[in-house]
Amino acid sequence: MKTPTKSSYHHGDLQKALLNTARLMLEKDGIASLKLRAITRNAGVSATAAAPHFGNLTGLLSALAAQGFDELSEAMSPEHAREPRDVGLAYVRFAIANPGLFTLMFRSDAIDPDHPVLATASERAFARLAALPTCDQSGISPEAAMASLWAKVHGLAVLAIDGLLAPLIRRSSTALTIDQLVEEAFR
Amino acid sequence: MKTPTKSSYHHGDLQKALLNTARLMLEKDGIASLKLRAITRNAGVSATAAAPHFGNLTGLLSALAAQGFDELSEAMSPEHAREPRDVGLAYVRFAIANPGLFTLMFRSDAIDPDHPVLATASERAFARLAALPTCDQSGISPEAAMASLWAKVHGLAVLAIDGLLAPLIRRSSTALTIDQLVEEAFR
DNA sequence: AGACGTAAATTTACACTGTAAAAATAACTT
DNA sequence: AAGTTATTTTTACAGTGTAAATTTACGTCT
Structure with a gap:
């Protein structure tokens, strides 16, 4: 041993x-x-x-990405994220705090999504999203509500990392933060 | 000459x-x-x-990305996209029809965003989004509405390309399409 | 038309990269 | 203490991006 x-x-x-x-x-x-x-x-x-x-290199990067998904799962866990809103905030805050790692986690040509360790790690993270009580609006399937929510949060994360949200925020008359944009998605 | x-x-x-x-x-x-x-x-x-x-290679890829932004601008032009909803649909449909190109357009480590040709092309495309009559909800600045809309559409495009939306769509009881998810963002 | 200047393309060269295979090293087991 | 195994290094090779010098062809101008 x-x-x-x-x-x-x-x-x-x-x-x-x-x-x-x-x-x-x-x-x-x-x-x-x-x-x-x-x-x-x-x-x-x-x-x-x-x-x-x-x-090989892909294996190393996949392990690194898996580490990222683990940390993301931790940040979105019920202990750290009480309300649904907190899950979205954790998602975007993790992305902004770790832009390189978050980007790597979704770069399927640099990592191997089928790598066992990575696959289980990402599934666990995505399960945290799926577990959200989808604030179902009128006549929308829970899957649709889920996808919409995830897309908005993920889009905010990606655009923020690429620096494409900064001009909009700067141009805004009201003091605008990314956190506000996230919270808006949960309402 | x-x-x-x-x-x-x-x-x-x-x-x-x-x-x-x-x-x-x-x-x-x-x-x-x-x-x-x-x-x-x-x-x-x-x-x-x-x-x-x-x-160099970055220059070639930047030119290719610029070509992508030009085509995206064309697809989002007032002629092809009458209603605001059509702009979002054009955005996501372009991404799904040209997944490699769309991904390249936002891969800032493979291209040079400051490359003159690329910069003007991307600015023109983003201007099409900014020109949208932001269906302003109660107490939300137009910039915030703009950012939210873009984030959701962009998030749908990225997640769809990565194949992460397919499981959700498949699992949905109601017949769910990406177009429906886009249209939902414009309401 | 013919010579020249200039832009385009090739050749050559070099410092990198990822990774396979063989050799060497250190650890653990018995 | 000896042998087995896992870990690391050495060595080697095919492939990459790009800078520099050379060749090629086009356009222009007298």
């Missing part, structure tokens, strides 16, 4: 070390900087040290 | 030829396949033939 404490591998827990450095690079220099060789170089190991743990 | 008819360059109009092959590759094999060498190879020219026209 390998002790999961600290130094079960040669150089400590390289798996987590690689994910940590990759995440730092991600939020510092963007997704384009996530080259396998650059990650291992910054972690102080050889170029191919990640292979036994993640297989 | 060079005749802008057809063969003003050595091998015909290489600029457009490269954009055409790149676009075919984009919708066939996704953004990840848009390597500069692969594009020029498929176009039947040498590996560096794109440089005089586009500078």
Whole structure:
């Protein structure tokens, strides 16, 4: 049995070390900087040290994305998000606080959505959304209400990350915040 | 004066030829396949033939994205989109009909948003949205209504492209379409 | 028409990248 | 203590983007 404490591998827990450095690079220099060789170089190991743990670059990025979905699930959990409104707020706030990671989580050409760890992580996060008591309006199926809500929240997150909402907010006469736009979706 | 008819360059109009092959590759094999060498190879020219026209890969992809924004503007023009609702429908339908191109248009790490051609093209498209008569609800600034509308439409487009809306639609008891979700946003 | 200047395209070269295969190293098990 | 296994490095190779120099062809001008 390998002790999961600290130094079960040669150089400590390289798996987590690689994910940590990759995440730092991600939020510092963007997704384009996530080259396998650059990650291992910054972690102080050889170029191919990640292979036994993640297989290839896609595997590493998928694991990183899974970590993101886990954190998002945590932020949207009933403990942290009492009212439905809080779930939407958590979603958008997570995206804005971790723009690189959030973007990676939905970049299906850089990650493998079928990767087991990633798939279960994302499903759990999406389940938090599906569990929302869809404030059903007149004559709208719960699925439609669900999709509409998710689309609006996700759209706000994506547009905000791309800096496309900033001009609108700046131009607004009333003091406008993204939080207000989110809250508006839950009413 | 060079005749802008057809063969003003050595091998015909290489600029457009490269954009055409790149676009075919984009919708066939996704953004990840848009390597500069692969594009020029498929176009039947040498590996560096794109440089005089586009500078580098980012320049070529930016030109391609600009082309996408132009087509999107066209689809959202008053001639094709009479009512506000039609603008939203045009937006989402364009995204679903050209998933690769639409994705590229918002991938700010693969394109240069400050590229003159791209900047003017995207601004024109966004202006079509800003020109919408924001069905102002009670006590909401027009900018907020604008942002909410755009976010919902954009969110629907992005989620649909990623295949994340399909399960919801399939699970819906009532026959649910994306068009219905868009129309719901304009009411 | 013929020579020139200029733009377009190719050739060449180099520093990167991802990853497969073989070799070496250190850990754990018995 | 010896052997087995998992981890890491070394080595190698095909592919990438792009800068620089060279070749090619077009347009222009006397």
